[in-house]
Structure formats: structure tokens, C-alpha cells
Amino acid sequence: MVKEMKKTGAPGEVPEICRTDDTPDKAAEKRVVLLIAILSGFITPFDGSAVNIALPTIGKEFHMDAIALSWVATAYLLSSAVCLVPFGKIADIYGRKKIFLYGITVFSLASLLMTMVPSTEMFIRVRVLQGIGSAMIFGTGVAILTSSFPPRERGKVLGIYVTAVYFGLSLGPFLGGMMTHYLGWRSIFFVNVPLGIITVLLILWKLKGDWLECKGEKFDLTGSLIYSTAVVATMYGFSVLPDIDGAVLIAGGLVGAIVFALYEMKVPFPVLDIRLLTKNRVFALSNLSALINYSATYAVTFLLSLDLQYTKGFTPENAGMILVAQPILQALISPVAGRLSDRIEPGIVASAGMAVTSFGLFLLIFLEETTPIWYLVICLLVLGTGFGLFSSPNTNAIMSAVDKRFYGVASGMNGTMRLLGQMLSMGIAMMIFAVVIGPVQITPEYYPQFISSLHYAFILFTVFCVIGVFASLVRGKTTPAHSEIPEKGKK
Numbered sequence: 391m392v393k394e395m396k397k398t399g400a401p402g403e404v405p406e407i408c409r410t411d412d413t414p415d416k417a418a419e420k421r422v423v424l425l426i427a428i429l430s431g432f433i434t435p436f437d438g439s440a441v442n443i444a445l446p447t448i449g450k451e452f453h454m455d456a457i458a459l460s461w462v463a464t465a466y467l468l469s470s471a472v473c474l475v476p477f478g479k480i481a482d483i484y485g486r487k488k489i490f491l492y493g494i495t496v497f498s499l500a501s502l503l504m505t506m507v508p509s510t511e512m513f514i515r516v517r518v519l520q521g522i523g524s525a526m527i528f529g530t531g532v533a534i535l536t537s538s539f540p541p542r543e544r545g546k547v548l549g550i551y552v553t554a555v556y557f558g559l560s561l562g563p564f565l566g567g568m569m570t571h572y573l574g575w576r577s578i579f580f581v582n583v584p585l586g587i588i589t590v591l592l593i594l595w596k597l598k599g600d601w602l603e604c605k606g607e608k609f610d611l612t613g614s615l616i617y618s619t620a621v622v623a624t625m626y627g628f629s630v631l632p633d634i635d636g637a638v639l640i641a642g643g644l645v646g647a648i649v650f651a652l653y654e655m656k657v658p659f660p661v662l663d664i665r666l667l668t669k670n671r672v673f674a675l676s677n678l679s680a681l682i683n684y685s686a687t688y689a690v691t692f693l694l695s696l697d698l699q700y701t702k703g704f705t706p707e708n709a710g711m712i713l714v715a716q717p718i719l720q721a722l723i724s725p726v727a728g729r730l731s732d733r734i735e736p737g738i739v740a741s742a743g744m745a746v747t748s749f750g751l752f753l754l755i756f757l758e759e760t761t762p763i764w765y766l767v768i769c770l771l772v773l774g775t776g777f778g779l780f781s782s783p784n785t786n787a788i789m790s791a792v793d794k795r796f797y798g799v800a801s802g803m804n805g806t807m808r809l810l811g812q813m814l815s816m817g818i819a820m821m822i823f824a825v826v827i828g829p830v831q832i833t834p835e836y837y838p839q840f841i842s843s844l845h846y847a848f849i850l851f852t853v854f855c856v857i858g859v860f861a862s863l864v865r866g867k868t869t870p871a872h873s874e875i876p877e878k879g880k881k
Contacts, residue, residue, distance in 0.1 A: 422596040423538040424547055429589045430494065430531050431554035433582055434524045437501070438466065439562025443710075444575040451575075452510045464626075465514045469521030470528070471621050471809040476614040478529035478802025479661045482795060483607050486530040486537070491593050493526025498586025504579035528805040533797035536789040542732055544790060549728020549782040556721035556778075563710045610661040613654050617661060620646030625810065628817030636817075662799055672737070672791040673800065675865035676784055677807050682858035683744060683780055684811025686751060686851040689819040690773065691716070693844055694754075694766070701759045701837055715767055716774040723778030731783035740787060741862040743779025748855040750776055754848040759837060787865070815851075822846050 441448075445462060448454070454462075481489035500520035507513045532551070539547050569577045624643030630636040654660040667674045691713055698709040731739045750772035757766070785804060792800045826843045827836055 419596070419598075420538055422592060423534060424550065426589055426592050426597070427531050427535045427547075427551050428554040429585060429592075430490070430527050431551050432558040433585050433589075434497070434527060434558070435555050436558035436562045436565075437520075437578070437582055438463075439559050440566025440569070440578045443563050443566040444570045444578055447570055447575045448513075452513065454510055458510050458514070461514050462517055465517045466521040466524070467809055467813060468622060468625055469518040470525045471625055471806055471813075472618040473522050473525035474529045474805045474809070475617060475662055475799060475802040477526045478533065478799045479614075480609060481526075481530045481533065482797065482799060483609060486534050486797075487593065487597055489526050490530040490534060491590065493523050493530065494586050494589050494593070495523075496520075497523030497527060498583050498590070499523075501579040501582035501586070505576040525802075525805070529802040531801070532785065532789060532804065533801040536797050536801075537794060541790060545728040545731035545736065545783065545786045546725065547728070548786050548789070549725035549731075552724040552728065552782040552785065553721045556717045556724060560714055560717035560721060564714060567710065607659040610654075610657055610659055613650065613657060613661045616646060616650045616653060620644075620650055621806070621810075625813045628813040662803070663796065666792065666796060666799070666803075670791055672787060672865050675861050676737070676740075676787045676791065677803055679740065679744065679780075679858050679862040679865070680784055680788070680804060680807040681811045681814075682854055682861060683747065683777070683784075684808050685814040685818070686854040686858065687747060687773065687777060688812040688815035689847065690751070690754070690851070692816065693819060693847060694770075696840070697757065697844060698766075700840065702763070712763065712767065713770065716770040716777075719771055719774030720778040720781070723775055724782045727779045728782035728786065731786045736783040736787035736790065737862060737865045739783035740780050741859055743776050743781070743783065744855060744859045744862050745776070746779060747773060747776030748852055748859060751848055751852040751855055755845055755852065757841070757844055757848070759841060784862075818850060819847055822850075 442463065448462070449458070452458075477489060477493075497520055500516050500523055503516045504513070504520070507516055532548070535547055535551055536544060566578050569575075569581070620643045622643075623639045623646060627636045627639030627641075627643060630639070650662075651664050654662055654664045667677075694713060695709055698704045698712060704712070727739055727743065750769055753765075753769045753772065788800055788804050789797065822843050826846065827839045
């Protein structure tokens with residue numbers, strides 16, 4: 391059953407029309423929603439992590455330089471981050487299932503096109519298209535999952551969803567390396583096509599109706615353009631640090647963010663209701679916690695991969711087998727943490743996860759050239775435990791802190807914090823390398839400087855994560871946003 395609600399604010403204001411779909415009654419329908427979320431949650435991180443393994447092979451075929459290779463990853467991240475919040479809002483207005491379906495279709499089509507690209511320029515353009523499809527998926531997938539399950543089951547299903555994401559991250563390097571070696575790099579993209587087709591067929595066959603929580607609202611195009619410009623400037627600025635251009639772009643992005651916030655407070659139907667950040671403490675601090683967590687952890691795998699291959703002498707395959715310990719443990723712990731967050735305040739579980747992550751980062755500060763592998767594996771297991779405890783409860787806190795009509799935007803914000811955190815983490819690592827090592831290849835005579843860079847990076851990441859613990863602890867109890875945010879025109 392679908393309920394239509396009309397809400398009228400102050401005289402002269404545009405009436406807000408929201409349509410709220412009831413949670414699916416049948417257990418079978420819920421299982422289909424969860425299966426679709428699992429497939430979509432696996433496919434995009436798998437593609438991203440598998441492509442990173444295949445980059446040297448791709449670069450060799452297309453004669454890409456280092457800058458072009460970096461754009462293969464950056465173009466995807468940028469287009470995803472730019473589109474996440476706008477597509478989340480579009481989904482709230484026009485239907486989440488519809489946008490999710492379009493996203494899977496665009497992502498699958500782009501993956502097929504990736505197997506046919508003739509040049510570097512076309513390769514990067516299609517990666518942008520793939521990033522847009524990914525944003526449509528991530529901007530709606532969590533929102534659909536949250537809409538379909540009651541609060542008492544939400545943590546459990548979000549934990550399962552996060553597990554699928556971690557399995558994608560875990561299997562990407564391993565399967566991607568094997569597929570690249572035996573089948574060629576194009577197989578990494580082609581495998582997305584049948585998975586995408588299966589997902590599309592499940593949506594068309596099994597999912598009835600749609601989720602239109604804000605039917606009748608107008609889409610805020612101007613606000614979306616300001617937001618997109620600010621995000622592009624900030625993320626691209628991090629990618630070119632420590633050059634002065636990077637600092638200028640980041641400063642411009644921050645100014646753009648301020649302009650965006652001021653503009654959004656004046657429009658009747660903002661793409662991002664700023665009151666979610668100013669009047670909803672749980673939502674704001676949960677997103678800040680996600681940003682800090684990804685900023686402190688994303689570059690860890692990159693740094694340890696270099697350490698294992700340079701100073702420890704491991705092959706890429708063996709280094710990948712060691713590093714996979716972290717995401718596998720994350721995948722095992724996430725569903726448990728999700729179920730726990732259904733019984734305990736999600737913020738408490740997430741804060742505990744952030745604290746464990748801080749301890750794991752602290753242990754990494756003491757890495758040396760002679761550090762035994764068992765010590766490194768212990769560090770990875772501690773980090774995997776911490777991130778597994780943090781991710782699904784924190785997502786549960788974000789989604790449970792807002793009213794249904796904000797689910798798409800909340801899902802998009804959560805994804806944007808992830809991408810911004812990833813760029814910030816890599817930007818910090820690159821900046822430390824530039825300052826401590828300089829523009830040279832990492833050869834044995836530079837190993838002492840490389841180890842010093844690791845120390846500085848892990849010290850900074852540990853400090854970040856400790857700050858994140860406090861930000862997570864003070865978020866307060868999860869409460870529905872509509873109890874905190876009054877309708878416009880009402881007191």
C-alpha cells in the first residue's frame with residue numbers, strides 16, 4: 391500500500407508532496423531486495439580493485455604514462471563523487487528503483503564498452519561513464535535496502551551488504567590478477583556484464599512498485615552544479631598535492647562548499663537539506679566519522695603493498711595474498727557488527743571499531759625493514775576487526791538518523807564521504823612521499839627515507855583516527871530526523 395501525504399508550510403511556500411511506500415510484507419520480497427543489494431554491492435568495488443591490479447598491463451597496451459594511468463582511477467572517483475548526492479535526490483523524487491535500474495544498466499554498458507576502447511582518451515571517458523553508473527547504484531542501493539527493512543532488522547542487512555562490498559574488495563586483486571594473466575585485462579570489465587544483466591532481470595521481474603518519498607518536488611539543478619564544482623575542485627586538488635595548484639583548488643572547493651551551503655538554505659527544495667547537518671547531530675557526526683575513518687585507512691593497503699614489494703622483496707601476487715587478510719576479516723565481522731547495532735546504539739559499536747582501528751594504525755608506526763611478516767599480519771587483522779566493527783553500524787546510524795524522504799540523499803552523502811576520504815588519504819600519502827623522498831624511484835638507497843615516510847603517514851593516520859573516536863562518541867543517540875528538523879514554515 392502507498393500513502394500520499396501533502397504538507398503545506400508557510401503561506402507562499404511550494405507544497406511538499408511526499409509518497410511513502412510501506413516496507414515489503416513478504417519475506418520473499420525482502421530477500422530479493424537483499425540479493426539485488428548484494429550483487430550491486432559486490433560488482434562496483436570488485437571492478438575498482440581488480441582494475442588497479444590490471445593497470446600496468448593496460449598502460450603497456452595503450453602506452454600510458456604515469457599521469458594517464460592515475461586518471462584511469464581518478465576519473466572514476468571524481469565522476470562518482472560528483473553524482474552521488476544529486477542522483478540520491480533525483481531518486482527520492484522520481485523513484486529509487488528507477489534510478490538504481492538505470493545505474494546498473496549504465497555501469498554494465500560502460501563495462502562492455504571498456505572492452506572495445508581504441509585509445510587512452512576513450513578509455514578515460516568511458517571510465518567517467520562507469521563512475522556515473524556507480525554513483526546511481528550507490529546513491530540508491532543503501533536507500534532501497536533501508537526502506538525495505540524495519541529498524542530492528544536494518545543493522546543485520548546493512549552488515550550483509552557491507553560484507554558483499556568487502557568481498558568485492560577482497561576478491562578484486564586476487565581474481566583480477568588471475569583474469570588479467572590468463573584471460574587478458576578486458577575480462578575484468580566483461581565479467582560485470584552478466585552480473586549486471588542478472589541484476590536488471592531480478593529488478594524487472596521481482597521488484598514491484600517504487601520508492602518515491604518526495605514525489606512532486608523540483609530538482610535543484612543550480613545547487614547540484616555548485617556542489618559538483620566544489621567536489622571536483624576539492625578532489626582534484628588532493629590528487630595534485632603538494633603542488634601549489636592543489637592547495638588553490640582545495641581552497642576553491644572549500645569556498646564553493648560555503649557558497650553551496652548558503653544557497654541551499656534559501657531554496658524551497660534543496661538537493662541537500664543543510665538542516666540535516668546543522669540540526670541533526672547524529673547524521674552530521676556519523677558522516678564526519680566516516681570521512682575521518684576512510685581518510686585514515688584507505689592508503690594503508692597502498693603503503694603496505696609498497697613496503698612488502700620493495701623492502702621485503704615479495705612478488706605482487708604474494709603481497710596481495712598477505713594484504714587480503716584485512717578485508718576478509720572485515721567481511722566476516724561486518725554482519726556480526728550490523729546485528730549488534732540492532733541491539734546496541736549503533737554509535738557505540740562504531741566508536742569501538744574506530745578505537746580498534748586507531749590501535750592497529752598505532753602498531754604500524756613501528757614498521758621497519760626487518761619487521762617480521764607475522765607482526766604485519768597481526769596489524770592487518772586488528773585493522774580488519776576495527777573497520778568491520780565500524781562500517782555497517784556507522785552506516786546504520788546515518789540511515790536511521792534521517793526520515794524516509796532523505797534516504798537517497800543520506801545514502802549519497804555516505805558514499806561521498808567515502809570517496810572524499812579515499813582521495814584525502816591518498817593525497818596525504820603522496821604529499822609525504824614528495825616531501826620526504828622526492829621525485830625519485832624507490833630503490834634500495836632510498837629505503838630509509840621510504841620507511842620514514844611510512845612512520846609519518848601512520849602517525850598522522852593514528853591521530854586522525856583518535857580524533858574520529860571522539861567525533862563518533864559525541865554523536866548522541868540515533869533518532870529520526872523528522873523529530874529534529876521541523877518542516878519549513880513551521881516552528
